[in-house]
Amino acid sequence: xxxxxxxxxxxxxxxxxxxxxxxxxxxxxxxxxxxxxxxxxxxxxxxxxxxxxxxxxxxxxxxxxxxxxxxxxxxxxxxxxxxxxxxxxxxxxxxxxxxxxxxxxxxxxxxxxxxxxxxxxxxxxxxxxxxxxxxxxxxxxxxxxxxxxxxxxxxxxxxxxxxxxxxxxxxxxxxxxxxxxxxxxxxxxxxxxxxxxxxxxxxxxxxxxxxxxxxxxxxxxxxxxxxxxxxxxxxxxxxxxxxxxxxxxxxxxxxxxxxxxxxxxxxxxxxxxxxxxxxxxxxxxxxxxxxxxxxxxxxxxxxxxxxxxxxxxxxxxxxxxxxxxxxxxxxxxxxxxxxxxxxxxxxxxxxxxxxxxxxxxxxxxxxxxxxxxxxxxxxxxxxxxxxxxxxxxxxxxxxxxxxxxxxxxxxxxxxxxxxxxxxxxxxxxxxxxxxxxxxxxxxxxxxxxxxxxxxxxxxxxxxxxxxxxxxxxxxxxxxxxxxxxxxxxxxxxxxxxxxxxxxxxxxxxxxxxxxxxxxxxxxxxxxxxxxxxxxxxxxxxxxxxxxxxxxxxxxxxxxxxxxxxxxxxxxxxxxxxxxxxxxxxxxxxxxxxxxxxxxxxxxxxxxxxxxxx
Amino acid sequence: xxxxxxxxxxxxxxxxxxxxxxxxxxxxxxxxxxxxxxxxxxxxxxxxxxxxxxxxxxxxxxxxxxxxxxxxxx
Numbered sequence: 014x015x016x017x018x019x020x021x022x023x024x025x026x027x028x029x030x031x032x033x034x035x036x037x038x039x040x041x042x043x044x045x046x047x048x049x050x051x052x053x054x055x056x057x058x059x060x061x062x063x064x065x066x067x068x069x070x071x072x073x074x075x076x077x078x079x080x081x082x083x084x085x086x087x088x089x090x091x092x093x094x095x096x097x098x099x100x101x102x103x104x105x106x107x108x109x110x111x112x113x114x115x116x117x118x119x120x121x122x123x124x125x126x127x128x129x130x131x132x133x134x135x136x137x138x139x140x141x142x143x144x145x146x147x148x149x150x151x152x153x154x155x156x157x158x159x160x161x162x163x164x165x166x167x168x169x170x171x172x173x174x175x176x177x178x179x180x181x182x183x184x185x186x187x188x189x190x191x192x193x194x195x196x197x198x199x200x201x202x203x204x205x206x207x208x209x210x211x212x213x214x215x216x217x218x219x220x221x222x223x224x225x226x227x228x229x230x231x232x233x234x235x236x237x238x239x240x241x242x243x244x245x246x247x248x249x250x251x252x253x254x255x256x257x258x259x260x261x262x263x264x265x266x267x268x269x270x271x272x273x274x275x276x277x278x279x280x281x282x283x284x285x286x287x288x289x290x291x292x293x294x295x296x297x298x299x300x301x302x303x304x305x306x307x308x309x310x311x312x313x314x315x316x317x318x319x320x321x322x323x324x325x326x327x328x329x330x331x332x333x334x335x336x337x338x339x340x341x342x343x344x345x346x347x348x349x350x351x352x353x354x355x356x357x358x359x360x361x362x363x364x365x366x367x368x369x370x371x372x373x374x375x376x377x378x379x380x381x382x383x384x385x386x387x388x389x390x391x392x393x394x395x396x397x398x399x400x401x402x403x404x405x406x407x408x409x410x411x412x413x414x415x416x417x418x419x420x421x422x423x424x425x426x427x428x429x430x431x432x433x434x435x436x437x438x439x440x441x442x443x444x445x446x447x448x449x450x451x452x453x454x455x456x457x458x459x460x461x462x463x464x465x466x467x468x469x470x471x472x473x474x475x476x477x478x479x480x481x482x483x484x485x486x487x488x489x490x491x492x493x494x495x496x497x498x499x500x501x502x503x504x505x506x507x508x509x510x511x512x513x514x515x516x517x518x519x520x521x522x523x524x525x526x527x528x529x530x531x532x533x534x535x536x537x538x539x540x541x542x543x544x545x546x547x548x549x550x551x552x553x554x555x556x557x558x559x560x561x562x563x564x565x566x567x568x569x570x571x572x573x574x575x576x577x578x579x580x581x582x583x584x585x586x587x588x589x590x591x592x593x594x595x596x597x598x599x600x601x602x603x604x605x606x607x608x609x610x611x612x613x614x615x616x617x618x619x620x621x622x623x624x625x626x
Numbered sequence: 627x628x629x630x631x632x633x634x635x636x637x638x639x640x641x642x643x644x645x646x647x648x649x650x651x652x653x654x655x656x657x658x659x660x661x662x663x664x665x666x667x668x669x670x671x672x673x674x675x676x677x678x679x680x681x682x683x684x685x686x687x688x689x690x691x692x693x694x695x696x697x698x699x700x
Contacts, residue, residue: 267667271696280636280695288635289694292673489697493671495678526698592676 023047026544028055028134031159033148035236036075036140040159045135050546050554051561055084055134056518057117057479058558060100063137064115065565065621072104072113072228073198073235079138081128081189081241084520088129089541090250092260093331093522097125097189097208099229102569104202105391105441106227106460110570114459115562116227116479119517122208123329127187127243132157138238147179147190147240164239169193172207172386173219175240180214183244187214190240192386195230197433202440203391204230207383211329218351219380220338222328225388226480227461255540262533264332268526272335274325281314282325282335283357286489288313290466293492293593297366297465299417300401301456305590309365317355317372322348333524339376352376353383361465362393367400368417381424385431387439390480394462395442396426398455411449412437453581459571464488468579469588472597472605473506475577478514478562483523486513497596503608514562515555529555560613561620568621577606627651627687629658636695637664649685656681658691670696 024046032041051058060080069077079101086094098119106114131152136159138148145164150157167175172192179188188209195204205225213220224230233239250256263269273279287309290296296309310316317323322342327334337356341349353359353376363378364370382389400417403410412435415422429435437445442462446455456463458474464481466488468474473487482488487510490496496505515529516522519538527533530548538544538551567573579597587595631647633640641662649658655672659681671694672679685691 267696268698270668271670271698275636275639278636278640283698285635285695286697289671289697292634292692292694493697 023049023053026053028052029132029157030135030137031133031150031157032137032139033159033161034139035142035146035161035238038161042157049557050550051518051558053085053544053546054515054518054551054554054558055082055087055520056096056098056119057100057514057562058518058554059135060098060117061115061558061562061565064100064102065561069102070112072102072232075140077102077113077232079229079232079236079238080135081138082135083125083129084518085542085544086537087125087520088248088250089520090252090256090260091521091537091541092263093121093328093333093525094520094541095121095123095125095329096517096520096522097128097224098517099206099224099233101229101232103227103229104198104231104235107443108459108566108570109572109576112569114569114571115565116229117517118206118224118226118229118479120206120208120222120224121328121331121522122187122210122213122222124187124189124208124243125520126329127245130245130248131243132245133159136241138236141235142237145237145239147242148238149242149244151244152246167239168196171219171384172205173213173221173384176207176209176213176221177217179240179242180209183242185246186242186244188240188242189224190386191230191233192384192431193433194385194387194431194439195234196239197431197439198231198234200433200436200439201387201430202228202231203388203395204228204234205386205388206230206233207386212326219383220326220336220351220354221383223383223388225390226483228388230386250541253540255536259533259537259540260332263525266525266527266533269333269524270526272333272524272526274334275314276325282337284314284337284355284360286357287361290492294590295467295470295492295593297361297467299368300366300397300454301463301467302401302588303467303590308370311370312360312364312372312375320372321352321376323355324348328522331522333522335524339372353379355379358465359389359393362389362397366393366397366465367423369420369423370418374420378420378423378427381427382431385427387431390464391441391462392427392430392438394456395438395445396423398442398446399426399438401454402449402451405451453585456580458579459566459576467591468583469591469595469597470593472502472579472602473510474579475602475606476506476511476563476609478559478566479517484514484517486510491593495594497594499601499604499608502605503612506605506609507612511559512552512555514559515551518555518558556616557620560617563613564617564621573610574603574606578602629685629688630690631658631662632690632692634692634694637668637693640664652684654682654684655679655691658685659693662693664693668695669693
């Protein structure tokens with residue numbers, strides 16, 4: 014991205030695109046002027062405009078691209094500025110008409126930096142390769158170069174093993190790979206993109222990051238694109254006094270403090286959410302149905318510390334240090350091998366929500382999912398449905414008959430899903446529940462499985478455009494503030510909630526924890542990218558990008574009433590054990606939809622290109 | 627008068643799990659938090675007898691005040 018000032022002239026900002034035809038191996042480079050501020054900020058703000066130009070009726074078709082791009086601050090010295098984005102029409106997210114929804118997924122690690130430092134801002138992978146390949150992106154003497162290489166030697170390896178194999182060949186690079194799940198794309202729609210970290214490459218331990226949501230790894234698998242290698246020298250941006258101040262403010266702001274290490278007075282990462290939500294008996298248990306008991310307390314940090322050595326680690330040069338990596342303890346008390354990374358989502362979705370409460374067993378289930386390269390949210394939530402179904406139908410159970418707490422059988426289900434032998438699970442809970450005919454307790458919205466926050470507490474899920482909690486920031490509002498009126502929820506969804514997606518444009522991690530129009534963001538863009546963009550312009554661009562995503566959903570056939578809803582169990586059988594206000598009824602959702610669409614729809618006009626032009 | 631204070635997660639680790647606490651009548655929650663030696667920015671949610679409450683509210687003798695750290699993430 015060229016460094017220029019910008020006001021009303023986004024075309025003055027040029028980005029570097031490479032289009033790779035996987036069928037022929039040809040590459041085309043282009044310097045592309047930005048059309049609008051969404052293009053400038055990057056991430057899904059740019060990729061969704063490309064997706065909107067295409068008429069895609071099914072995810073697995075040559076015309077559906079995988080778009081890899083960065084945000085404006087990726088590769089800069091702004092703390093957390095290392096995100097890369099994978100976008101395409103999702104095999105998992107699907108409307109009632111059968112058409113796929115547009116999705117993006119993102120992760121950190123050091124891959125985004127290296128990708129940016131090759132000189133590229135965007136790679137569009139078109140068509141599909143006949144043979145397994147990986148893409149080598151590298152900086153050349155005259156600009157970036159892109160090459161496809163045979164990847165037969167990577168077939169069948171876990172995501173981590175693929176990364177380590179490629180690392181032997183490219184010790185200066187970073188990597189994005191798929192696991193066996195993505196390779197089994199026909200039977201697995203929830204394949205993740207596994208991204209390398211410095212810690213992973215140095216230690217050889219599977220400390221990867223994941224762009225998990227929406228099956229972007231499965232889409233790569235369909236294209237026979239097994240990995241992407243980003244090879245460049247390190248181009249660490251000089252930390253000016255102004256950038257240093259921005260980074261200091263990120264660390265000192267209350268927003269990121271909750272994710273910082275407990276040993277340093279921080280909240281201890283997302284893990285701490287479990288204890289807070291337990292105050293209200295609002296931690297998902299047995300398929301999002303808390304029982305009002307203390308089962309989940311065995312997964313509190315204090316309890317886990319008795320059994321494991323917990324190391325606080327970080328992505329590349331990130332001072333927030335949100336990773337809580339669990340290591341087994343050797344007999345002499347020293348640190349043993351890595352068990353798993355404990356964060357709220359996998360911890361709950363492979364723990365209490367499956368009725369598994371022993372930390373060691375939860376670690377093992379997380380580890381299996383990670384190695385196979387699946388989205389922990391989609392897999393965990395689909396398996397919890399299976400266990401729930403089997404508990405309701407002991408005489409005719411699904412699959413191996415696993416029920417809550419049945420660790421060995423749950424491990425079998427994970428393996429089967431990842432290896433492509435259990436498509437009933439790996440194609441997600443929407444399809445499975447439609448096959449069984451029992452959709453009331455299938456925890457998804459628009460085909461995307463719900464994260465580990467109860468739908469009973471968040472009607473905002475209806476208007477998330479790329480995963481329940483990552484694209485609509487209302488998932489903890491009820492627990493935090495107790496608000497439950499129509500006015501408050503309309504306001505939350507249509508103002509602050511949607512702005513959460515701004516982080517998925519600019520290249521920073523959401524754990525920076527301030528609003529997208531905050532002075533910290535404005536200063537970061539100015540100091541690190543050389544662009545002066547007013548706070549209100551950033552907010553307006555993020556809003557347009559979000560609304561474009563929403564418009565794209567409607568164009569793909571998502572029904573504005575029937576599919577903008579919650580699992581019906583929430584409305585028809587509210588859980589008396591949750592001590593938060595029970596306010597979500599069919600009438601409430603109907604009125605909320607009407608009010609939100611009433612605000613959004615007029616703004617959505619003209620955001621999509623007229624098809625055929 | 628006396629209330630019961632319950633702390634959770636990082637707040638609990640800073641101070642205590644649960645304690646009886648002497649306050650003055652009409653003492654506001656913000657003042658109680660200060661008296662406890664907690665930074666206001668570390669407290670995300672206040673509950674009085676299980677219901678959400680604001681900084682400027684007062685409590686009654688025998689009330690249970692729960693303090694939760696800031697939450698977030700995914």
